[in-house]
Amino acid sequence: MKILCANWQAADDAELERKHYPGIDFVLARSTNEKPAELDPDVCKAVDAVINYSPTHNVASPPTAFPKARIxxxxxxxxxxxxxxxxxxxxxPACNVPDYGTTEVADHAIALMLALTRGTFSYPVAIEADGSQGWHFSKAPLIRRHKGATFGVIGLGRIGLAAARRAAAFDMKVIFYDPHLLSGVDLSTGYERVHSLAELMARSDVASVHTPLTDETRNLIGVTALAAAKPGLILVNTARGPIVDLDALEDAMRSGAVAGAGLDVLPSEPGDLDHALIKAWRQGEAWIANRLIVTPHAAFYSPASMVDLRLKSIEVVHAYLAEGRLTNCVNAEYLK
Incomplete structure (x- = not known):
């Protein structure tokens, strides 16, 4: 069994994978953040499976370049x-690995909320920059009580549900919007279902994005959604950057319609640091001070989650090629 590891990201040479799956021939094609790895046509013709390890790039060669590949x-x-x-x-079949890093991403979403609403980001910066002049509770403008506040979840999948449970532990009221979930999820979870994004935005003190990126969700959080926002809304996105229209978010934050945002993902990555919103934040413009936090698509990361991801990726391939067991298929509509 030969697997092409396209856009390989790890510093090692797949020692972890080779240890757990000694019978597999792993071919590594390393890439950078800037562009996908170039692939040898002869390698493409010989592999039984292709795994894409890049969070931002597709595989450089099209599916037709892999005549022997079965997954x-x-x-x-x-x-x-x-x-x-x-x-x-x-x-x-094309598959993903949905069951890794769930707790890390949910933790990160809550951490972004807390950094803004409890000042754990703003206070240290103020003290470091201004010394005793920065030693004051007013240096964090978005402080609020969590108990009784409403936490809105956009997409109640594995990660959305994990984030909801964490918010509920802070005595927040949890509501969710997910038109693709079957009826009854609200009864089984105890969270309130709303049937429009506008209602969720209008009622939420914090709105946390947990949907996949699809044609339906691209720019989902745009002008219309943000116009419906409850005054003082804090937006958190740990899903995919293009779900949030960054231009619309900038306008909403400048006008005060949105109080703050915690973004782990941006529409292009590495992030466009010259985008007006990001540039204003990096330059410390007064209007956005202590209202925005950006992290580098790191919500998924912990050493333990990376071990899970690497082994589960191979497990999906091995289960199908060695056992005929298909898991986590995301293109089933094309296979009928």
Whole structure:
């Protein structure tokens, strides 16, 4: 069994994978953040499976370049950067790894909320910059009580549900919007379901994004959604950058319609540091001071989650090629 590890990110040479799956031939194609790894055509023709390890780039060669491949995997939860239709056209399953890093991403979403609403980001910066002049509770403008506040979840999948449970532990009221979930989820979870994004935005003190990136969700949090926002809303996005229209968010934050935002993902990555919103934040413009936090698509990360991700990626391939057991397929509509 030969697996092409496209856009390989780890510093090692797949020692972890080789230890747990000694019978597999791993071919590593390393990439950078700037562009996908170039692939040897002869390698493409010889592999039985393709795994894409990049969180931002697709595989450099199209599915037709892999005549022997029987499965393709995106090593991660999001599957916007795997050619589901292209693999599906060849009746080849494309899969993801949805069951890793759930707790890390949920923790990160709550951490971004807390950094803004409890000043754990603002206070140290003020003290470091201004000494005794910065030693005052007023240096964090978004402080609020969590008990009784409303936490809105956009997309109640594994991670959204984990974030909801954490928010509930802070005695927050949890509401969610997810048009793709079956009826009755509100009864089984105890969280209140709302049936429009506008209602969720209008009622939430904190809105946390946990949807996949699809044609339906691209720019979902845009002008219309942000116009419906409850005064003082804090927006958190640990899902995919293009779900939030950054231009619309800038306008909403400048006008005060949105009080603050915690963003782990941006529409392009590495982030466009010259975008007006990000540039204003980096330059410390007064209007955005202590109202925005940006982290580098790191919510998924912990040493333990990386071990899970790497092994689960191979497990998906091995289960299918060695046992005929298909898991986590994301292009089933093309395989019928």
């Amino acid at each position: 393709a995997v995106r090593s991660g939860v999001g599957f916007d950067n795997i050619d589901t239709a292209g693999w599906g056209a060849r009746k080849i």
